[in-house]
Amino acid sequence: MSASPICIKEVNKVFRTGERELIALKDIDLEIPSGQFTCLLGPSGCGKSTLLNAVAGFALPTSGSIVANGGEVTGPGPDRGMVFQEYALFPWMTVEENVAFGLRIKRTDKGAIEATVGKLLGMLSLSDFRKRYPKDLSGGMRQRVAIARVLALDSPVMLMDEPFGALDALTRRNLQDELLRIWAELKKTIIFVTHSIEEAIYLADRIVVMTYRPGTVKRDITVRLPRPRDPSAPGFNALKRELGQLVMEEQQRHHTDELRMAAVD
Numbered sequence: 671m672s673a674s675p676i677c678i679k680e681v682n683k684v685f686r687t688g689e690r691e692l693i694a695l696k697d698i699d700l701e702i703p704s705g706q707f708t709c710l711l712g713p714s715g716c717g718k719s720t721l722l723n724a725v726a727g728f729a730l731p732t733s734g735s736i737v738a739n740g741g742e743v744t745g746p747g748p749d750r751g752m753v754f755q756e757y758a759l760f761p762w763m764t765v766e767e768n769v770a771f772g773l774r775i776k777r778t779d780k781g782a783i784e785a786t787v788g789k790l791l792g793m794l795s796l797s798d799f800r801k802r803y804p805k806d807l808s809g810g811m812r813q814r815v816a817i818a819r820v821l822a823l824d825s826p827v828m829l830m831d832e833p834f835g836a837l838d839a840l841t842r843r844n845l846q847d848e849l850l851r852i853w854a855e856l857k858k859t860i861i862f863v864t865h866s867i868e869e870a871i872y873l874a875d876r877i878v879v880m881t882y883r884p885g886t887v888k889r890d891i892t893v894r895l896p897r898p899r900d901p902s903a904p905g906f907n908a909l910k911r912e913l914g915q916l917v918m919e920e921q922q923r924h925h926t927d928e929l930r931m932a933a934v935d
């Protein structure tokens with residue numbers, strides 16, 4: 671499957687719980703070209719996951735439209751694969767069965783499944799673990815399986831919600847490097863949610879910083895640093911400072927809002 675742009679147009683999302691109305695997303699307009707690696711960055715509660723879920727089709731916007739791969743998003747689809755933080759693997763299936771699952775559902779023939787699974791296990795250094803069950807794998811290995819499972823579907827778009835958030839620093843860097851290699855090889859469009867400024871700069875072509883409630887686009891930054899990126903380079907650090915300031919402003923708003931809510935309750 672080849673990718674085409676994702677167009678997010680005037681997207682709003684309102685959650686209603688009892689009397690309360692929460693505007694999670696307000697007037698989001700983004701055009702994401704095919705093959706771009708975009709990070710959504712911002713503090714907790716600024717609507718990153720809400721926006722990602724809207725693109726995935728899990729929870730549609732209250733108003734506005736999202737077009738992906740030439741069609742309006744009206745629900746989940748095989749053109750948009752999702753990788754979650756908590757791995758979402760089937761515990762009763764081995765690594766290779768987990769990776770093959772989507773292809774079995776699509777009734778792909780056995781030879782093609784074996785070839786695809788073999789290739790992906792190799793690509794993600796999982797070949798020696800193919801007969802293991804998720805419980806016998808480290809967090810990093812499980813996340814490799816989750817990525818391989820989404821890649822098996824050959825979705826042109828990969829949506830990733832803090833996929834490396836639960837991993838230790840070294841495993842995280844390894845998986846970031848692997849993801850960049852896969853992205854360069856397979857030319858996927860990636861939307862990647864993160865809290866981590868360093869992770870966003872290390873990975874992304876473009877960083878969309880979001881505001882805290884309502885979630886809007888605070889800043890849309892093109893990252894022009896050469897790849898592979900060096901976190902100790904002056905340009906990397908300058909961008910880190912700039913983004914740090916932007917995120918801190920939103921964190922401050924979050925904090926003030928929490929104090930206000932506590933006073934009301």
Ligand SMILES: Nc1ncnc2c1ncn2[C@@H]1O[C@H](COP(=O)(O)OP(=O)(O)OP(=O)(O)O)[C@@H](O)[C@H]1O
Nearest residue numbers: 685686687692694713714715716717718719720721
């Ligand atoms: N189903 C829901 N019902 C009510 N409110 C919700 C629902 N889902 C999210 N929210 C609220 O919408 C806002 C945005 O949430 P969202 O999870 O998208 O933020 P986030 O930036 O992804 O945060 P985090 O990094 O903590 O996951 C938050 O205030 C959250 O409490």
